[in-house]
Amino acid sequence: MDSLFSQLCVLGSSLVLIFGLILLWRRGVTAYVTAFTWQSIVLAAVTVTVAYFGHDHELYWVAGALVLLKVVVIPRLLRRMERRFAAERELEPYVNTATSLVISGLLVLFGYAITRPLVALSQLPTRAGMPLAMGLVLVSLFVVISRKKALTQVVGFLMLENGITLLAVLGTYGIPLIVELGVFLDVLLGFLVMQIFIYQIHETFESIDVEQLNRLRH
């Protein structure tokens, strides 16, 4: 029973990480939104799995809120932005695609290295997925710093948040529902603020290339 549980968790975490890697390889915003939506669906499935095997009923609510926010609301808002900025493709990131893929591979390795003591200490059957969640956090951070388009960075930030949620669910069977709700609200508000920023950047520069912001120094 436990081995099935840990297998399912590791499987889910691997899929979540793979959807994170799509961000580095694809260029169109449409692909990013699809990847984010699927990642959130898998994340919700992992949460439900943990709730079922860990007998924690609060986690079902967390999974429900997750689906509502990250599978329905945020992708819809992202699609609306995409309609407006679809022509803005990630053509020249700071680090080219092949190199960033190799770097992300190394980052996942690094994730394995730093979660080693954590995994060794933990007794939970979910522990094997934690390095993958940490890997996703690092890869998403890398997306945020290495990509130029504001919209890509926003999706990177959202995936970073998914990584942290996954780490919490796997590492401690989730944080209390009230805290989780607060986090979700923060994510939504943060996303809305970023959305306003992006529209403003686009208004000012007629592009969502954040490199343009360098001009503000003069």
Added chain:
Amino acid sequence: MTGYVLELAQAVLALLLAPGVVGLVRWMKARLQNRRGAPAWQPYRELGKLFRKEVVVSGNASWLFHAAPFVVFASVVAVTFLVPILAVPLPFDGIGDLLVVVYLLLLGTFFLSLAGLDPGSPFGGMGASREMTVAALAEPTVALAIFALALGAGSTNLGQIVARTMTDPGAALSPGHLFAFGALFIVTLAETGRLPVDNPATHLELTMIHEAMILEYSGRYLALLEWAAAVKLLIFFSLLGNLFVPWGVSLALTPATLAVAVASLLVKIVILAAAVAVLETRIAKLRLFRVPELLSVSFVLALLAVTSSFLLR
């Protein structure tokens, strides 16, 4: 003794089945695109026709041009003896493990590229240089992806890897296996010249890779090369099918289990052929300069596969 007979039967089956697999992918693709399509046995007819035609060789070609089809064909035939297609363990398991398989396949690729360069036609040179670019990126990924499985099994022997996964079914869902499957699937498309990397349906494009190298060939040489390419596809399909989902592979050499093994092999091949056909219908060919990016995706997947199976042992 039965083991050796079985080895021979396995190789013969692979050789006979291979053109049918190519035909099946073509037929499925045609149906998906609302065309009637040639029947799945069309490649057999084409091979038969080519074997009867005379060979025309360029005056500039050296002995290499004549030798290459035989080397390419021989290398894939040798691999059919080493890959677990129907049963494990096989008597030849001791002769060659995963590294031998990878490098035998590379030997064929190498000679095909030389043969492409040999007659001095500009297309051949272009094809050869592209094939080498793809091979240099794809070959390490094949080795790395199968290494991820080898780590779990504690042996690079393909037969033992299959046997290990069958005794421990949970391993088939481990991240190592999943990442490695993704990596090997992408490499299969690249190595066998399928769509995102090379277009198998044409030989009139500037972007072609495999067809560019064999453009100068005709008659039975061409037949051998086409046949070898089909067998290579079958080898990759059976690696994907039997290493990752080994159920059905015969562990005992009885007629009943062998019948199950043949049936399950056919099912796996049909599923993989359908996957390739759907994929080729859905996506367009990648720009040549994006191919290394696709292959680095598969390399990273293979790298993750090795790490996770190493660290989660």
